[in-house]
Amino acid sequence: MIQAPDLPLWAAIVVGVFVLLGASITLIGALGLLRLNSFYDRVHAPTLGPTLGTACILVASITCFSVLQSRPVVHEILIAIFVTVTTPVTLMLLARAALYRDRRAGVADVPKD
Amino acid sequence: MRRLLPYPMLSLALFGMWVLLTGFSPGHVVVGALVGVFGGLVMRRLSPEQPRIRFGWAMVKLTALVVADIVRSNIAVGRIILFGRSDRRSGFIQLPITLHSPYALAALVIILTATPGTLWLQHDARSNTILIHVLDLVDEDQWIELIKTRYETLLKEIFE
Amino acid sequence: MSTLVLALTITLAQVILGLAMACAAFRVLRGPRAQDRVLGVDALYLAGMLLLLTYGIQTGRTLFFEAALVIALLGFAGTVALAKFLMRGEVIE
Numbered sequence: 398m399i400q401a402p403d404l405p406l407w408a409a410i411v412v413g414v415f416v417l418l419g420a421s422i423t424l425i426g427a428l429g430l431l432r433l434n435s436f437y438d439r440v441h442a443p444t445l446g447p448t449l450g451t452a453c454i455l456v457a458s459i460t461c462f463s464v465l466q467s468r469p470v471v472h473e474i475l476i477a478i479f480v481t482v483t484t485p486v487t488l489m490l491l492a493r494a495a496l497y498r499d500r501r502a503g504v505a506d507v508p509k510d
Numbered sequence: 511m512r513r514l515l516p517y518p519m520l521s522l523a524l525f526g527m528w529v530l531l532t533g534f535s536p537g538h539v540v541v542g543a544l545v546g547v548f549g550g551l552v553m554r555r556l557s558p559e560q561p562r563i564r565f566g567w568a569m570v571k572l573t574a575l576v577v578a579d580i581v582r583s584n585i586a587v588g589r590i591i592l593f594g595r596s597d598r599r600s601g602f603i604q605l606p607i608t609l610h611s612p613y614a615l616a617a618l619v620i621i622l623t624a625t626p627g628t629l630w631l632q633h634d635a636r637s638n639t640i641l642i643h644v645l646d647l648v649d650e651d652q653w654i655e656l657i658k659t660r661y662e663t664l665l666k667e668i669f670e
Numbered sequence: 671m672s673t674l675v676l677a678l679t680i681t682l683a684q685v686i687l688g689l690a691m692a693c694a695a696f697r698v699l700r701g702p703r704a705q706d707r708v709l710g711v712d713a714l715y716l717a718g719m720l721l722l723l724t725y726g727i728q729t730g731r732t733l734f735f736e737a738a739l740v741i742a743l744l745g746f747a748g749t750v751a752l753a754k755f756l757m758r759g760e761v762i763e
Contacts, residue, residue, distance in 0.1 A: 400677055400728060400729070401673050401674075401676040401677035401680055401728060402673075402676075402727070402728070402729075402730040403673060404672075404673070404676065406672050409672045409673070409675070409676045412676065412680075412727060413675070413676050413679035413680070416679065416680055416683040416724055416727065417679055417682065417683050417686075419683070419720065420682075420683035420684075420686040420687045420690070420720070420724070421686060422584065422588070423686075423687060423690045423716070423717055423720055424686050424687070424689055424690040424693070425588045425591055425592065426588075426591075426626075426690070426713065427689075427690035427691075427693035427694050427713055427717065428591055428592070428690075428693055429587070429591040430693055430694060430696075430697045430709070430710065430713055431693050431696065431697065432591055432594065433591070433594075435600075436703065436705055436706055436709075437600065437629075437643050438600050438645060439697075439706065439709060440629055440643070440709060441587060441626055441627055441628075441629060441643075441645045442587070442591060442626075442713075443694075443709065443712055443713040443716065444587075444623065444624065444625075444626040445584055445587060445588060445626050446690070446713065446716050446717060446720070447624075447716055448580050448584060448624055448625075448626065449580060449581060449584040450720065451716075451720060454720050454723050454724065455723070457727060458723055458726060458727055458735075461727045461730070462730075462732065465730055470732075471530065472530040472531060472735065473723075473735065474530070475527060475530055475531065475739065476719075476723075476735075476738060476739060476742060479739070479742055479743075479746075480716075480742060481620065481624060482620065483742070483746040484623070484624065484716075485619050485620045485622075485623035485624055485630070486746075486750065487712055487746060487749040487750055487753065488623055488629060488712070489619060489623060489629070489630050489631070490749075490750055490753035490754065490757070491705060491708055491709060491712070491749070491753045491756075492629055492630075492631050492643065493631060493632060493753075493757065494705060494753045494754075494756035494757040495703075495705040495756070496631060496632075497756075497757050498703075498704075498705065498756065498757075
């Protein structure tokens with residue numbers, strides 16, 4: 398299914414560049430999940446997607462819908478705020494759970510309580 | 511006014527969210543206002559500590575700093591992932607901290623974790639230290655100095 | 671002309687996001703430990719949410735935005751519950 402909204406040239410360029418940029422940044426973050434070696438290194442990798450990746454795609458989405466409906470459409474900001482606030486919570490909880498499990502298992506290179 | 515809106519910031523945020531989600535029409539503005547007031551009243555029952563937030567230049571400066579840091583560290587971490595160096599060392603840092611307000615600490619959690627490359631693990635309220643994990647640990651003291659001068663003073667100005 | 675280029679660009683972005691989801695799914699299947707799998711789920715739902723947003727741009731309908739918001743909400747709740755489970759062995763204490 399190849400289709401696209403009918404946008405003026407400047408908006409098409411902005412939307413295209415930002416969508417591609419956001420998707421690439423998210424892919425780099427996901428590649429980090431594969432390439433990095435230890436769990437604590439891998440936790441850093443998915444933060445690329447929610448921060449800059451999401452921001453780029455939301456900029457593209459805001460531009461697209463604002464031009465299409467010829468009024469400012471900014472409800473995408475809700476997703477930005479929500480993702481920014483929730484990602485640290487999940488990653489922190491996950492890292493703490495891993496730390497707790499490693500301490501229980503007696504892994505050597507984690508800091509003691 | 512105080513009794514109706516015990517948490518004005520929360521009510522305003524709820525109202526803004528409602529209007530953004532439903533589209534701007536007079537009926538939804540009224541419903542959104544009711545939701546905002548009701549949310550504030552529910553929150554009073556839970557009675558969390560009242561935050562003291564100072565709006566001002568410090569907030570603008572912190573936002574600009576955080577956005578710039580997110581972009582910068584995204585590029586840095588992306589480079590590590592794509593062309594990983596063999597001499598890269600990651601590790602944990604114990605960081606002494608002087609912030610006490612839970613809101614300031616929550617803001618610091620979000621800032622540190624949202625910038626790729628640093629991850630918050632835990633906060634010890636007794637010894638006032640936080641434990642963070644850093645992906646590219648070159649110099650431990652340099653990181654401590656960076657976080658202290660970059661974020662801590664601004665957060666103190668806003669929240670304490 | 672510009673519409674065709676834009677359409678191809680958006681499709682390319684969707685393929686890239688699909689690859690990102692595949693990487694995350696590989697981590698979910700491979701492990702090696704439970705926390706790695708949960709981390710994979712976290713990356714997976716975020717990439718899925720971004721994919722829905724690009725569908726929204728492609729079709730010009732705001733319906734996909736609501737779906738993305740729901741995925742973000744449920745993914746957050748799910749990952750928090752899983753992390754809690756790893757920590758204590760129970761979700762509700």
